[in-house]
Amino acid sequence: MRVIVVGAGVGGLTLAQGLRQAGIEVVVYERDGELGRPQGISLHIDERGASALRACLPAAQVAMAEATMGGPREQTLTLSEVDGSLVVASRQPADGLAGRARPGRQAHRPLLRAVLLTGLEDVVRFDSEVTRFEQRPDGTVRVWCADGRTDTADVLVGADGIGSAIRRQYLPDVRVVDTGRRMLMGATPLRAVAGTGLPDLIGDSPASLRAGDTMLVLGVLRFTESPATARKGWLPGLSPNAVAGVEDYVMWALPTTQDRLGAAKKPAEVWHRATELITDLPPALCAVLAQAWPEATVALRIGTIPPPRAWPASAVTVLGDAIHLAPGFGANLAMRDAHHLRDALAEAHHGRSTLLDALAGYENTMRRTSFTPAKASA
Ligand SMILES: Cc1cc2nc3c(=O)[nH]c(=O)nc-3n(C[C@H](O)[C@H](O)[C@H](O)COP(=O)(O)OP(=O)(O)OC[C@H]3O[C@@H](n4cnc5c(N)ncnc54)[C@H](O)[C@@H]3O)c2cc1C
Structure with a gap:
């Protein structure tokens, strides 16, 4: 199985780490350069995010992340x-x-992102904005980058945040309200x-x-632990x-x-x-x-995204801010999505479910659990 992840944010990188751990080929396309754009300095990480990190990351990355939280x-x-x-x-x-x-515990956001990138250097393509995709008759998905490059995989994951190009094409009825x-x-x-x-x-x-x-x-x-010593x-x-x-x-x-x-x-x-x-x-x-x-x-x-109606599963899916927003705990939801999606794709990879059943199961859980805390988000 080959998976294309669009977006090297906390959700996309947690997923990419988890897929690697499961022996699934993954490539990540990221619009920004390696340093990324400023998104705030801190994240409150609760048990949902922490357990996703423990499940998806190699032990050394988990130890580094935990040693450098507050x-x-x-x-x-x-x-x-x-x-x-x-x-x-x-x-x-x-x-x-x-x-x-x-x-939970407070994490330094840029440091956590750097920890998530460690070990993925060969699969993350920076300065690569994905602009559109096409679902092909053989079940695979092809993506196009802004510079004209294309790539093909069995699964496409839009982990491309609030302005998601993948969501806009795949689920055009989903609205982001400022x-x-x-x-x-x-x-x-x-x-x-x-x-x-x-x-x-x-x-x-x-x-x-x-x-x-x-x-x-x-x-x-x-x-x-001091970040330099922990490193x-x-x-x-x-x-x-x-x-x-x-x-x-x-x-x-x-x-x-x-x-x-x-x-x-x-x-x-x-x-x-x-x-x-x-x-x-x-x-x-x-x-x-x-x-x-x-x-x-x-x-x-x-922003906020009103809960969307269920859609039929296909080889394209979405996670994190691309589909639900929770300003105070969205990173935890994005990492939890990544954890669930990794588990679902590993089931399909090992022949224990079909790909579409695995993706439908992930999406049902995500829609059920990530849209209910809207009141808490407010
Ligand atoms: C004020 C504020 C405070 C917050 N505090 C917390 C907190 O304490 N704890 C918490 O859990 N959450 C917090 N959040 C929410 C958290 O920041 C987000 O929910 C989280 O970053 C979402 O992760 P993600 O991986 O889904 O998306 P993002 O982190 O937004 O990553 C998306 C990535 O996709 C890339 N991208 C976008 N479009 C494309 C494209 N077309 N092609 C390629 N790449 C693309 C972007 O450059 C980016 O790197 C806060 C949010 C706000 C606004």
């Missing part, structure tokens, strides 16, 4: 300011119940705010503070660039709207706009943004 996040904190000092006003368990966050909401995300070196008491106050837990219409979410990532011990094949200069930091996220963001686009412009939007917040939090790395700031579009 400590356990078992509660979420609400902060307030009392007499000029920040205090914890309330704590909620992160138990995944009643719309609350699930427990909510108009934006999430400005950035990071500040921990050493710059170590003296403020904030990192000790919140520990490893996500924390938020609201003043009027403005809310800021914060999370400290103290690497369990030497667990995954020497990881590019040294992936760990160079990576240090403990405070992640911050500021929900806003496109109207309030205005024309800011470049990272430094978005950072500057974020500092303007939080002037109602306590000075300790303004200081976190003031000392941020401006170039690490992004403005992420928050």
Whole structure:
């Protein structure tokens, strides 16, 4: 069996690693260059993502990923300011119940992506945008790249994110709705705010503070092992660039709207706009943004996809943000999709089911489990 994966995001790369582990030939086409585009610095990884990583990745990659996550996040904190000092006003368990966050650990997104790429160097084709596909009479699928190259496989997986070209051609009725909401995300070196008491106050837990219409979410990532040391011990094949200069930091996220963001686009412009939007917040939090790395700031579009009707299975399928969106936990869903799809394709590869039955089973599970948490996503 040969599989073409379109998109080297967390979902596509987890799938590619898993297919390799199962002895299935895979090639990944990625529109961007090797460094990718900024998508925010942190991901909260819960048990859905963590178990997909353990199932799909070689042991060394799993060890590296786990060694470089932050400590356990078992509660979420609400902060307030009392007499000029920040205090914890309330704590909620992160138990995944009643719309609350699930427990997990924070991961450095660019480092996790580099770990996912390690070992796939010979199968990932960067700077290769897939523009369309054709299902052929013999059951195979052919894809075309923007530069005119073509390739053919038994299965095509669209793991190409919110703007998926594969979904647009395959499931043209599926709509992405722009909510108009934006999430400005950035990071500040921990050493710059170590003296403020904030990192000790919140520990490893996500924390938020609201003043009027403005809310800021914060999370400290103290690497369990320093990335450079972990690379030497667990995954020497990881590019040294992936760990160079990576240090403990405070992640911050500021929900806003496109109207309030205005024309800011470049990272430094978005950072500057974020500092303007939080002037109602306590000075300790303004200081976190003031000392941020401006170039690490992004403005992420928050979209939603209404649940689609079931479609008949074929040799083309989709996973992750290409078919469902959940801004706070979409990477976990994308990795879980990859895990389920890898298991389904391995069943077909070993002759224990037909390819179409395997794909139909994967898609039924994905539609049932990934569209139900819409309320939690909101
Ligand atoms: C503000 C915000 C915060 C978030 N925080 C979290 C969090 O803490 N935890 C969490 O689990 N999730 C979080 N998410 C969601 C998470 O970022 C996404 O759900 C996740 O990245 C989806 O992974 P994916 O592999 O499906 O798609 P992506 O990561 O988007 O990857 C798609 C890839 O496909 C490539 N591509 C696109 N089109 C083509 C083409 N035509 N040809 C070739 N390649 C193509 C892209 O370049 C990209 O590399 C957050 C999202 C937002 C907006």
